[in-house]
Amino acid sequence: MEFTFESRILIVDDELSSILVLEKAVEGLGEVRYSTNPKEVPQLVQEYLPHLIILDIDMGDKSGLDLCKELMLMHLPHSLTVMFVTSHQEPDLEYFSLKLGAVDYITKPVNIKNTRMRVSQQLNIINYQTQLENISRVLHREKEMLQTTLKSIGDGVVATDTEGRVTFLNPIAERMTGWTEKEAKGRTIEEVMELRDATSQATQINPIRLALQEERIVGMALNCQLHGREGQIYRVEDSAAPIRDENGNINGAIIVFHDISESVAMAVKMTYLANNDQLTGLPNRILLHDRISHALKAAEGGKTLTAILMIDIDHFKYINDSLGHASGDALIKKVAKRIESLISPSSTLARIGGDEFVLMLEKCSSVAYVAGIASNLIASFKEPFLIDETEYKITVSIGVSISPLDATVEETMMRHADVAMYRAKNLGRNNVCFFSEELENALLKRHNLEQLLRDSLDKGNIDVFFQPQVELTNKKICGFEALARLKNEEGDFVSPAEFIPLAEELGLINRLGSIVLKKSCAFAKRISESQLNYKVSVNVSAMQINSNTFVEEVADCLEQFDLQSRYLELEVTESALVNDFSSTQHKLKALSTMGLSIAIDDFGTGYSSLSYLKAFPIHVLKIDQSFVKDMLNDEQSLGIVRTIILLAKSLKLNLVAEGVEQLQQADMLKELSCNIVQGYYFSRPVVEQEAIALLSDWPR
Structure with missing residues (x-):
């Protein structure tokens, strides 16, 4: 960084002739002012703020030595540089003048050439000192700015030396680790930042170690926890990088990390909401699809059966309308709990609609076993449900599809179970019906009729x-x-x-x-x-x-x-x-x-x-x-x-x-x-x- 230095010189002498000689000696070296009255010098110094004062020692009532003492006690933006001028030849005078803080001693008669050289050298020294002071101030400001930034940043920041020993912690890092910067300095990064796998709780390598060893930026392993000194636990994400000087040499490392506990919790909650019914907490269609797909794949080539039971509450619409939706929801939850109490943990019960549940049974030994489960479900609903201190008796209709007996594809099984369930309703409700070829034919006929009806309505062919x-x-x-009247494709009336x-x-x-x-x-x-x-x-x-x-x-x-x-x-x-x-x-x-x-x-x-x-x-x-x-x-x-x-x-x-x-x-x-x-x-x-x-x- 370059600095512009314009020197200011003050000459103090009670003899005007001496001042003229000294002016000649410093001509061109800076702005020059002079004074023949020692008493006005302190005020002049405060106003003019000279970099260099050339001061005569012997000035009548007030000596230059006394004036120098006074000037050295003044509070000025920068230090004064004083050069004494005298005609005296006492050997101790130069010593005392330098002791007072003067930087040089010029004897009269003044040698213009030597004096100019001496003044020029002093001004160069002053210029150099000024530059150093300015650089120091800038560096100090930058250091303070960096410290403020690191302390204000929302992430935790920890710096170490090349041995992995802590040299700096910002306030966020202090809060999350439980260590103050003073306590942490000199300790290893592993002691200050205890990292574990969130699932296995195994200790994880701190990324700072890898950054120092491999001399590159390193991200933290997934699923990482930071265990604080006082028992706090945070899910964290971070990255570490080596710190290099201007020559590219590594002199430490830094890690930046932040708390993602809320984000992880929200992600877990969103995943739960995406896969589970909000009213009952049971799996919804999405999770049910995954469970059925997995069960069918696991059963391929085996001797066991996979069954889907479509369970529908009979006349629920009328029940819901008479009870009100709040009580209707309470009934749905009680129905879910009752069914859950009758099935094994390996089974999957899902809610896929207002009053529709699907029960998926894996690794069934026989059709009789499935029939037994369905019969138990029907029988369990003989016990009334208590809602707001009132008993309500309800029944369910159940349709069953079994793989690989009547289907091996999830979509087909769900469709078959749905058809069988409606067959159970048509037979009087409170019943179980298994899918059959007859139902499949009826389903196909219904599908064709639906398509014919829609096409006829679209074209106005009624x-x-x-x-x-x-x-x-x-x-x-x-x-x-x-x-x-509706005609089919063959021209016959339906x-x-x-x-x-x-x-x-x-x-x-x-x-x-x-x-x-x-x-x-x-x-x-x-x-x-x-x-x-x-x-x-x-x-x-x-x-x-x-x-x-x-x-x-x-x-x-x-x-x-x-x-x-x-x-x-x-x-x-x-x-x-x-x-x-x-x-x-x-x-x-x-x-x-x-x-x-x-x-x-x-x-x-x-x-x-x-x-x-x-x-x-x-x-x-x-x-x-x-x-x-x-x-x-x-x-x-x-x-x-x-x-x-x-x-x-x-x-x-x-x-x-x-x-x-x-x-x-x-x-x-x-x-x-x-x-x-x-x-x-x-x-x-x-x-x-x-x-x-x-x-x-x-x-x-």
């Missing part, structure tokens, strides 16, 4: 047939019921009993219902132009009624086809009425106010509650075909038909009997005063053009 409703008194058509429940299960019933409603309104518009009062009845599912936009959809459809509402009738099932009673009541009243008539389809097969006949705006009761079919041979069926007819009359409701396939049935219904019927005896459901043709060609 047919709507119309079955005429006939008045028995005059044998004339008075209306039609719209019926959805039974509505198959694709309509599937549409409801898949959440596609609203799309299906919307297509049927629009096609029915279009047909009703065409036949209404004949000036006859033909109504078209459209079946509406509970899911459609539950839709928030259903009323608006019906209104929009009427407006789109410019159809008067009196030509449209909506048929709802009894179960649809009791599902969300208040909302359904509000919507049906709104539709009735618009002028639509409301019919109850399949009356007598559902809840058959008289209360909703009063609560809802019902206009028509439709007698289910199962009663019509058997009424000629079964007194009970005939009694039900007679009762429904009497009920409708007393409530002033219209009647329609479905499923009339024989003349005798029509005659009996007419005798019982049920005047409107539909069924194969009069006509099968037909396409729109045939239905229109029937109106002009009736009776046939």
Whole structure:
């Protein structure tokens, strides 16, 4: 680093002639000032701050020696350099002048050449000293800055010499190791920083040792713990590096480390949350997948079986709705605990849905063993569950898939177990069902039907047939019921009993219902132009009624086809009425106010509650075909038909009997005063053009 030095020289002499000679001697060596009055010199020195004072010893009232003593006691930014000038020749005078702090002694008469040389040398010395002082100050500041930085850094820092003995610790390192810098200095790095493997607790080599031995930067081993002096334990990450001088020689090493305990804890927590169900703590789908994959791989080529049991709580939705979600969650946790209490530690119980659990059994000796476990699970649920001091009895349905008997791939096993579980529900619930080829075929058929239904809805390939409703008194058509039809790839019709429940299960019933409603309104518009009062009845599912936009959809459809509402009738099932009673009541009243008539389809097969006949705006009761079919041979069926007819009359409701396939049935219904019927005896459901043709060609 370079420094610019501009010297300032002060000449003090009571003789002006001597001053002029001295000025001549130092000319060009710096800025020069002078004084002939010794008394003003102290003030002048404070103001001018000269680097060099050339001071005459003999100056009348005040000698240069006394003035020098005074000046040396002054507090100045830098030390004074004094050179004495005198004409005296006493041998001790030079000694005393140097003793006072002077650096040189010049005798009069002044030799200009020698004096200039002496002054120049002193100024060079002063310049050199000034540079050293400036460098020293800069180095001191840099050292202080480095110390401050190392002490302020958020990481722990420890420095050692080439022998691995500690020379420095910053405050973070002091806190984590438990050693103060004063206590640690001179001790080995291993004594101050005790490192262990977090899993095995084996002692680990300190990276500083490797950095010194291999003369390179070294990172800390993974899974490392720092054990502090007072028992503190930290998970740490760090790196160590050798310290080199300007020539590249190693004169020590430094290690920088930081606490990652919170990060490790968070990573462990995140891993747990990613692999476990938050409510029960059981493995979730991700961890279950890993366990099943491992079990199937381990069982390859062996003689043991791997089983997957799909466990579903029966009617949990109703339980959850009645108890409330908090109590429902409490029940789920109790169910998990009960199942866990019945299985071995080697088994895996996972929760994969709201009320669905999967139990994976490894290394099973036989199918009988799996069946025994499943039976024990079913039996265990005979004991009621206590929730908020109230006992609740629940049952479960279990589907079982076994590898390698019916599958060897996890995805297939899960699918098989799911199919078997639904089979168990269909058999009455509270049951165990094993997967079979029959179920596989049913599953494949269902998959194909689902694909057909989705494709048909996407392309609008849903047919709507119309079955005429006939008045028995005059044998004339008075209306039609719209019926959805679905064709497969071979051109054959799929039974509505198959694709309509599937549409409801898949959440596609609203799309299906919307297509049927629009096609029915279009047909009703065409036949209404004949000036006859033909109504078209459209079946509406509970899911459609539950839709928030259903009323608006019906209104929009009427407006789109410019159809008067009196030509449209909506048929709802009894179960649809009791599902969300208040909302359904509000919507049906709104539709009735618009002028639509409301019919109850399949009356007598559902809840058959008289209360909703009063609560809802019902206009028509439709007698289910199962009663019509058997009424000629079964007194009970005939009694039900007679009762429904009497009920409708007393409530002033219209009647329609479905499923009339024989003349005798029509005659009996007419005798019982049920005047409107539909069924194969009069006509099968037909396409729109045939239905229109029937109106002009009736009776046939």
